[in-house]
Amino acid sequence: MTIHHNFIAGRWAEGAEAQDNVNPSNTGDVIGEYARADREQALEAIAAARAAFPAWSRSGIQQRHDILQKVSSEILARKDELGRLLSREEGKTLGEGVGEVMRAAQIFDFFAGEVLRLSGEKLASTRPGIDVELTREPVGVVGIITPWNFPVAIPAWKIAPALAYGNTVVFKPAELVPGSAWALADIIVRAGVPEGAFNLVMGRGAVVGDAILNDPRVDAVTFTGSVATGKKVAAACVGQMKKFQLEMGGKNPLVVLDDADLGIAVDCAVNGAFFSTGQRCTASSRLVVTDGIHDRFVAAVTEKLKGLVVDDALKAGTHIGPVVDQGQLDQDISYIDIGREEGATLAFGGERLNRENPGFYLQPALFTDTTPEMRINREEIFGPVASVQRVKDYEEALAAANDTPFGLSSGICTTSLKYASHFRRNAEAGMVMVNLPTAGVDYHVPFGGRKGSSYGPREQGRYAAEFYTTVKTAYTLP
Numbered sequence: 001m002t003i004h005h006n007f008i009a010g011r012w013a014e015g016a017e018a019q020d021n022v023n024p025s026n027t028g029d030v031i032g033e034y035a036r037a038d039r040e041q042a043l044e045a046i047a048a049a050r051a052a053f054p055a056w057s058r059s060g061i062q063q064r065h066d067i068l069q070k071v072s073s074e075i076l077a078r079k080d081e082l083g084r085l086l087s088r089e090e091g092k093t094l095g096e097g098v099g100e101v102m103r104a105a106q107i108f109d110f111f112a113g114e115v116l117r118l119s120g121e122k123l124a125s126t127r128p129g130i131d132v133e134l135t136r137e138p139v140g141v142v143g144i145i146t147p148w149n150f151p152v153a154i155p156a157w158k159i160a161p162a163l164a165y166g167n168t169v170v171f172k173p174a175e176l177v178p179g180s181a182w183a184l185a186d187i188i189v190r191a192g193v194p195e196g197a198f199n200l201v202m203g204r205g206a207v208v209g210d211a212i213l214n215d216p217r218v219d220a221v222t223f224t225g226s227v228a229t230g231k232k233v234a235a236a237c238v239g240q241m242k243k244f245q246l247e248m249g250g251k252n253p254l255v256v257l258d259d260a261d262l263g264i265a266v267d268c269a270v271n272g273a274f275f276s277t278g279q280r281c282t283a284s285s286r287l288v289v290t291d292g293i294h295d296r297f298v299a300a301v302t303e304k305l306k307g308l309v310v311d312d313a314l315k316a317g318t319h320i321g322p323v324v325d326q327g328q329l330d331q332d333i334s335y336i337d338i339g340r341e342e343g344a345t346l347a348f349g350g351e352r353l354n355r356e357n358p359g360f361y362l363q364p365a366l367f368t369d370t371t372p373e374m375r376i377n378r379e380e381i382f383g384p385v386a387s388v389q390r391v392k393d394y395e396e397a398l399a400a401a402n403d404t405p406f407g408l409s410s411g412i413c414t415t416s417l418k419y420a421s422h423f424r425r426n427a428e429a430g431m432v433m434v435n436l437p438t439a440g441v442d443y444h445v446p447f448g449g450r451k452g453s454s455y456g457p458r459e460q461g462r463y464a465a466e467f468y469t470t471v472k473t474a475y476t477l478p
């Protein structure tokens with residue numbers, strides 16, 4: 001098998017050890033061999049990005065626009081092939097994989113437009129005769145560290161704005177999904193990014209990630225992943241006065257009130273909690289349901305779960321693909337055990353499943369009779385596991401929704417304008433959904449959370465400029 005190399009300083013860099021990329025739907029299927037960089041290669045990539053920064057930061061907006069537009073066009077033209085690769089290595093269904101790839105194309109398209117819209121401000125000075133001008137300048141070398149659960153979209157929503165605003169990039173994807181990262185890098189490189197402005201460094205977090213965090217030539221780090229790693233990123237960046245941005249976990253509530261449309265509530269819950277195998281930081285892992293609708297809701301969700309097909313991500317008719325790997329599967333199963341031990345009722349699922357090929361298949365699990373202090377209601381599981389919490393009324397539901405160390409996405413299903421409006425205002429989350437799943441967002445508006453979910457400026461949309469640029473205030477006496 002040929003090795004897919006890293007891209008460093010304008011060339012595909014040979015010489016690193018390689019790792020197999022395995023399909024979680026069929027562990028006998030090796031997708032390819034991908035390089036695993038050592039520390040030295042990571043440092044070479046950082047040096048290349050540093051050297052490329054002066055020229056790229058001053059490059060013309062037409063050049064940057066055209067490159068990003070070209071990336072978008074190629075991703076879109078190859079959406080079926082890239083979506084298939086994504087689903088094959090990550091395990092989300094083919095429809096979800098192709099959808100994610102299309103979203104990545106739209107993100108590059110959006111930031112191609114943002115290059116042209118970059119503007120400043122001219123203000124009067126409080127001192128007569130002086131001009132004040134505000135401009136945005138690129139931050140410098142940006143280290144991009146991404147997780148496995150959105151292997152194309154998350155890299156896209158970090159790489160596109162980084163390049164659009166004139167930064168150079170060292171991109172370290174998650175080790176579990178090098179295929180999507182390599183394919184995206186190959187497209188970016190062929191779109192004409194100058195030598196050193198974009199570098200791909202696949203490898204271990206503890207090696208490549210650590211090199212990025214601790215090298216003073218990296219000016220800013222954008223990270224999506226677990227809370228534990230996020231805290232390491234924060235500590236390293238603070239120590240070196242680097243700019244940083246963290247997107248981490250969630251324990252997102254979906255409130256269902258007595259007056260909800262039952263069909264909408266069930267669709268929101270099943271989609272939000274279990275699609276993409278529940279491996280979304282925006283997943284509705286807590287279903288907070290008022291007394292009057294509770295039993296009907298649980299019965300209808302259970303009925304719907306019975307009809308969902310858990311199988312090979314690439315098979316037509318699969319609703320839920322496998323868990324991403326053995327480690328994540330072990331974590332999911334251990335939380336199912338914890339839920340039982342804590343006294344929750346396993347109303348549906350939670351069984352390990354066997355399919356035609358060996359893979360990490362898990363039946364979606366629904367817990368009922370859960371209480372707020374249970375670990376399954378407080379800790380992120382990151383799998384197809386959700387718990388129902390019964391509450392007496394809206395006030396108790398809102399309190400339960402906010403009773404979490406996280407604050408990414410928060411949803412409500414209701415036909416009451418009064419409760420919907422109150423919830424929108426009082427939910428302690430970065431994103432609020434009314435009669436919609438907590439997961440599944442637009443690409444042109446801010447994405448991010450509060451409390452333990454996020455740190456630093458928002459990602460996506462024009463708000464991305466807050467992270468990828470720094471403001472300069474210039475005073476001139478003409």
Ligand SMILES: NC(=O)C1=CN([C@@H]2O[C@H](COP(=O)(O)OP(=O)(O)OC[C@H]3O[C@@H](n4cnc5c(N)ncnc54)[C@H](OP(=O)(O)O)[C@@H]3O)[C@@H](O)[C@H]2O)C=CC1
Nearest residue numbers: 146147148173174175204205209225226229247248249281
């Ligand atoms: N809020 C959000 O937007 C999202 C949050 N998440 C959260 O991420 C978790 C699952 O993703 P997962 O990928 O396992 O998370 P991790 O935090 O383990 O990994 C995220 C990235 O950080 C890298 N990394 C690991 N250790 C270090 C280190 N010491 N220094 C620098 N980089 C390091 C990883 O590398 P390697 O691949 O080698 O491990 C990977 O590229 C869940 O908890 C989920 O909630 C996931 C997606 C989105």
Ligand SMILES: O=C(O)CCC(=O)C(=O)O
Nearest residue numbers: 150280281282439440441
């Ligand atoms: O819900 C979405 O569409 C995005 C979720 C996400 O970014 C994540 O889970 O990492």
